[in-house]
Amino acid sequence: xxxxxxxxxxxxxxxxxxxxxxxxxxxxxxxxxxxxxxxxxxxxxxxxxxxxxxxxxxxxxxxxxxxxxxxxxxxxxxxxxxxxxxxxxxxxxxxxxxxxxxxxxxxxxxxxxxxxxxxxxxxxxxxxxxxxxxxxxxxxxxxxxxxxxxxxxxxxxxxxxxxxxxxxxxxxxxxxxxxxxxxxxxxxxxxxxxxxxxxxxxxxxxxxxxxxxxxxxxxxxxxxxxxxxxxxxxxxxxxxxxxxxxxxx
Numbered sequence: 748x749x750x751x752x753x754x755x756x757x758x759x760x761x762x763x764x765x766x767x768x769x770x771x772x773x774x775x776x777x778x779x780x781x782x783x784x785x786x787x788x789x790x791x792x793x794x795x796x797x798x799x800x801x802x803x804x805x806x807x808x809x810x811x812x813x814x815x816x817x818x819x820x821x822x823x824x825x826x827x828x829x830x831x832x833x834x835x836x837x838x839x840x841x842x843x844x845x846x847x848x849x850x851x852x853x854x855x856x857x858x859x860x861x862x863x864x865x866x867x868x869x870x871x872x873x874x875x876x877x878x879x880x881x882x883x884x885x886x887x888x889x890x891x892x893x894x895x896x897x898x899x900x901x902x903x904x905x906x907x908x909x910x911x912x913x914x915x916x917x918x919x920x921x922x923x924x925x926x927x928x929x930x931x932x933x934x935x936x937x938x939x940x941x942x943x944x945x946x947x948x949x950x951x952x953x954x955x956x957x958x959x960x961x962x963x964x965x966x967x968x969x970x971x972x973x974x975x976x977x978x979x980x981x982x983x984x985x986x987x988x989x990x991x992x993x994x995x996x
Contacts, residue, residue, distance in 0.1 A: 748795075748861045748862065749801075750791045750794060750803045751862070751863045752784070752787055752804070753805075753847055753863065753865045753866075754780055754781065754817075755784060755808070756779065756807075757782075757869050758776045758777070758871060759776070759778070778813065785933040786931055788933070789934060790864060790930055790931055791864050795826070798898075804826065805817055805821070805828045805829065806829045806831055808847070809830065819936065822936035822941045822943070823933070828950065832953045838962075839961065839962045840874050840877045844876075844881045849954050849956060851863065851885065854952060861920045861921050862924065863885070863923040864924055865926070881923050885921075888921075888923070890925070892907045892908065894927045895930070896930065
């Protein structure tokens with residue numbers, strides 16, 4: 748079984764996030780593997796351990812100087828790591844899905860892997876678009892926000908939480924699955940695994956696409972949260988205050 752896992756980098760939530768002239772100041776930002784991608788990778792490795800002969804390959808669109816995320820994927824159990832190189836800025840989900848779909852087809856020589864795992868979303872922008880777009884571009888089914896996965900032969904029993912309930916689905920290979928928190932408990936890499944990962948080769952896969960971005964981010968600005976505090980004597984004064992603010996007609 749060929750299993751592909753798409754991983755990305757996000758700012759560590761404990762990092763200081765600053766802005767300079769509308770541009771994110773990355774000098775004090777520590778980049779880490781997207782937490783939801785860790786659930787995806789863990790599930791892929793568990794399937795590899797269950798089904799003999801399976802191969803897990805991690806794919807990421809990062810700069811050449813940011814290979815640590817792929818090193819971590821290898822330390823956590825991935826067999827191969829592929830750095831997808833492109834001159835296109837991939838801040839837009841559609842372009843990211845385009846690059847990943849072409850990278851998968853190129854790497855697997857025109858075919859599609861049996862399983863493609865992604866995180867539910869990245870913790871920076873939380874757009875939740877890439878997994879569904881990737882499935883559409885590959886021409887295969889996709890299920891997002893997976894909380895339970897059971898494999899029985901060629902059939903995959905999938906559960907996902909929806910508003911007010913639980914949705915149960917049966918799907919077949921190939922399929923794109925995005926992992927939700929709670930799907931599993933990601934393992935910690937041992938020191939030995941980390942050292943061995945440093946010796947492994949990270950494969951470079953140049954990809955070009957004839958697409959232009961539909962979205963251009965001109966700047967980023969921090970949210971300004973200001974609160975007004977009023978001390979009132981009784982409910983009549985409250986009604987008057989709310990009326991002035993336009994809450995009541």
